[in-house]
Amino acid sequence: MRQHDDLDAMDQGDEVLERVVEELRRPLRVNAALFDARVMDEVLRPPSGLRARIASLTQPRTFRVSPLVALAAGLLFAVTAVGSVLYVLPSTPHAAPRVAARSAINSPIVQFGFAAPHASSVALVGDFNNWDPKATPLRAASTGGVWSVEVPIQPGRHLYAFVVDGTVWRPDPAAPKASGEDFGEPNSALTVADPGMR
Amino acid sequence: MTNRSFALLALALLCAPAALRAQDARLDARLDAHTRDAVVSLIDSARAEGIPSEPLVQKALEGASKHADGPRILTAVRMLARELGDARSALGSSSTDAEVIAGASALHSGIAPAALSRMRATRTHGSLAVALAVLSDLIARGVPGDTATTVISALTGAGAQDAELLKFQQGVERDIAQGATPSAALGVRAQSAFPSAAPRRTP
Numbered sequence: 568m569r570q571h572d573d574l575d576a577m578d579q580g581d582e583v584l585e586r587v588v589e590e591l592r593r594p595l596r597v598n599a600a601l602f603d604a605r606v607m608d609e610v611l612r613p614p615s616g617l618r619a620r621i622a623s624l625t626q627p628r629t630f631r632v633s634p635l636v637a638l639a640a641g642l643l644f645a646v647t648a649v650g651s652v653l654y655v656l657p658s659t660p661h662a663a664p665r666v667a668a669r670s671a672i673n674s675p676i677v678q679f680g681f682a683a684p685h686a687s688s689v690a691l692v693g694d695f696n697n698w699d700p701k702a703t704p705l706r707a708a709s710t711g712g713v714w715s716v717e718v719p720i721q722p723g724r725h726l727y728a729f730v731v732d733g734t735v736w737r738p739d740p741a742a743p744k745a746s747g748e749d750f751g752e753p754n755s756a757l758t759v760a761d762p763g764m765r
Numbered sequence: 766m767t768n769r770s771f772a773l774l775a776l777a778l779l780c781a782p783a784a785l786r787a788q789d790a791r792l793d794a795r796l797d798a799h800t801r802d803a804v805v806s807l808i809d810s811a812r813a814e815g816i817p818s819e820p821l822v823q824k825a826l827e828g829a830s831k832h833a834d835g836p837r838i839l840t841a842v843r844m845l846a847r848e849l850g851d852a853r854s855a856l857g858s859s860s861t862d863a864e865v866i867a868g869a870s871a872l873h874s875g876i877a878p879a880a881l882s883r884m885r886a887t888r889t890h891g892s893l894a895v896a897l898a899v900l901s902d903l904i905a906r907g908v909p910g911d912t913a914t915t916v917i918s919a920l921t922g923a924g925a926q927d928a929e930l931l932k933f934q935q936g937v938e939r940d941i942a943q944g945a946t947p948s949a950a951l952g953v954r955a956q957s958a959f960p961s962a963a964p965r966r967t968p
Contacts, residue, residue, distance in 0.1 A: 723863045743938070746870075756905060
């Protein structure tokens with residue numbers, strides 16, 4: 568009896584299997600337009616989570632900018648670039664060195680000026696102060712970024728320069744540049760006349 | 766050698782290095798020992814020849830402030846010592862230190878020693894220091910050396926004072942700054958200030 572029941576169950580299983588195989592062998596009908604649309608939806612769907620944030624940072628984007636905004640951005644860039652250069656290359660001083668007065672030891676007092684609007688310090692160095700950047704600091708005017716100092720200097724020809732922010736050496740744009748640059752940094756020349764001589 | 770002579774010699778040996786150190790305290794503070802000794806040796810040699818030594822000290826200090834290495838400082842000091850010696854020879858033994866220093870600047874600008882001697886001949890009385898300094902500065906502004914030498918020699922020969930030479934230089938510099946060529950600025954200013962001293966144009 569039990570053996571008969573087992574044979575019945577095997578027949579039922581064969582029928583199920585045959586129906587499944589028949590279903591799989593049936594040709595598949597696909598709506599081509601609908602299929603393409605569904606595939607493209609999956610492809611274009613934006614990623615989510617951390618992957619989405621990284622992708623948003625790395626993917627190129629196209630911006631639309633009006634000509635007026637582009638012009639303003641260009642001007643802003645130019646002003647920033649020129650400002651950076653001016654910080655390193657100070658503009659021309661207000662005047663060439665000139666004799667302002669005479670000191671107690673009868674040495675002419677020479678006034679030096681240098682324009683460096685963005686500098687934090689300017690010093691005068693030359694063969695009259697042992698080329699010591701700490702010896703003769705210039706004072707900044709309250710406005711305009713012009714630095715100046717008055718120094719008694721013996722008559723004769725002297726070489727000098729300015730040291731901006733303690734490191735950048737600059738010749739005086741308003742004075743003759745001395746010929747020869749023995750140490751790579753150009754100097755300016757100053758001639759102070761002796762009033763007692765021809 | 767007597768005891769007294771020995772004592773004097775010992776005292777001299779003790780005092781000499783101390784005197785050397787005191788004499789060059791500025792160099793001690795700014796140069797390494799090897800460079801300082803070499804510079805001091807050059808300075809001593811220059812002094813023995815009657816050449817002004819302060820420009821040599823200043824040249825060494827300039828190099829130290831600009832963080833130049835020792836060999837470069839020595840080269841610059843040695844070159845300046847040679848130019849000072851050449852200027853002394855060209856200007857004569859009676860020339861002042863200021864003249865020799867200005868003469869060395871002119872030589873450094875490319876002026877020949879013979880040109881310095883000719884300028885000396887145009888002004889036998891009075892200092893040539895300012896005239897030579899103006900000459901160097903004009904060359905630095907771009908005026909050809911021969912033209913500048915001719916004009917400055919003519920001006921000193923015509924009796925131009927130092928203040929007039931400096932004013933002349935300032936005028937030339939102003940013209941150059943306003944767009945004139947260095948040669949044209951020099952010629953126009955010379956013609957204006959001293960008509961007889963201006964260089965003549967050949968037809």
